Amino acid sequence: MAVRQSQARRAEIVRLAKSSGLASVEDLSVLFGVTPSTIRRDLGQLTTEGLLARTYGGAIALDAHPESSIRQRALEGFEAKRAIAKWAASQVLPGETVLLDAGTTVGAMGEFLRDATRLTVITAGLTALEELADANDVRVECLGGTLRHLSQGFVGPLAESSLARVSFDRAFLGADAVTADRGICEAELEQTRLKELMIERAGEVYVLAHAAKLGQRPFHAWAPLPPGVTLVTDSSATDEQLRPFTDAGIAVVTV
Template identity: 30%
Template sequence: MVLSIRQNQIVELARAEGRVVVEDLAHRFDVTLQTIRRDLTDLAEAGLLDRVHGGAVPRMGMVNLGYEARRRLHSEAKAAIATACAAAIPDNSSLILNLGTTTEAVARALIHHSNITVITNNMNVANILADNPGCEIMVAGGALRRSDGGLVGELATQFIEQFKVDYAVIGTSALDLDGDLLDYDLAEVRVSRAILRQARQAFLVTDHSKLGRSAPARIACLAEIDTLFTDRALPDALHEKCAGWRTHLHICESTPIPASA
């Protein structure tokens, strides 16, 4: 099943909030109740949601959304986050970019930087930055994950460990309320941990939809991140934790893309 932009956003909302309500969704997307009910029925048949009275909840054991679906979600927020992150990275610097649609947005925002060196295990990042003549690109070896262009595994980890860079820029599949960065793939987690170890400063780029989500594998804690670039304020308790950890918060507001009917 190929999901519409609205259906992808409904799934993300269900994951972030634990439940979606038909009336709220109809108002949010400016469509009829019948349209939302059809969406929820389609998503239930696709195994992504379970219908409940008045709405739907995430299917138990549901895995991460497909790459193309994730790429389309919250694209304006990702662009705003990427612009702010790239502005914090000067020319004449080195960095590592890991997997994810938001780190790819950062790569696009770096297209006019000069004399930078980018190490990555993301084939999409390498292809984007190939258009920047002022960027030297180093690509990790490892097992190619065709679904998202990622290179993972022990070879990728060993490659990353050969470098010491100015900045690490990583994304995450989930950020829980304890401040832990989480992911679904342990092989990817190992590479992300190596990236953080090999950088003088660590940046996390993630939009609000990842907050409060859960995934089984832990990457790190926000205490290990120098700056979090996101598009909405954190809950008060997590904001206070970040202050204690001296993790700087950079809120990058953006205008949501209207959903197609």
């Protein structure tokens, strides 16, 4: 009986999330007459099954919440992203050639690299290009390709062809989400294919993702995490979020 009740409750949670786009832990707890911890377990199970994506204080239906634009994402976790970007930029040495992926967190690195010396930056993102456009001692190369307006990044065969002709000391990758078992999650396969090629061409690989993205599965395109990758996140990440990564042998830096 308890199992059937749980299944019925979870099915109703999915229905409600699809109709409204958002399910709140507090509202669902009152509606179903169960504790918030029970609802959190339900949401965790539905997230694992790929039916919902977790948010702070609740969950969203995947098909009710399309990919957000880069302008929307720029407002999410602003201070955390800036701290991550600052630490990542501090790893870059004079004279290196580095790759900056598209995305708000990686793009924010441009601010901290403007005064770098003898640096070559290759990028697939307009955010980094804008930040470094007038940095006198930074050579900037753009991969080119097809512009994804939502992410303000270049993808496609032209971008992939450009990657075949370059290599990097370090690659800094963004992510819509990241898990220890599946890797980097993105909205489209073109994005994950490009990240795989970036990883192949880099000496050191860093994935920059603030805590809200850890363990999430909002989409169905994946790029596996390579051996030796470093995950860089912010200090709000919990031990529960970080444990799967450390257990998998992935180096984790919190800032």
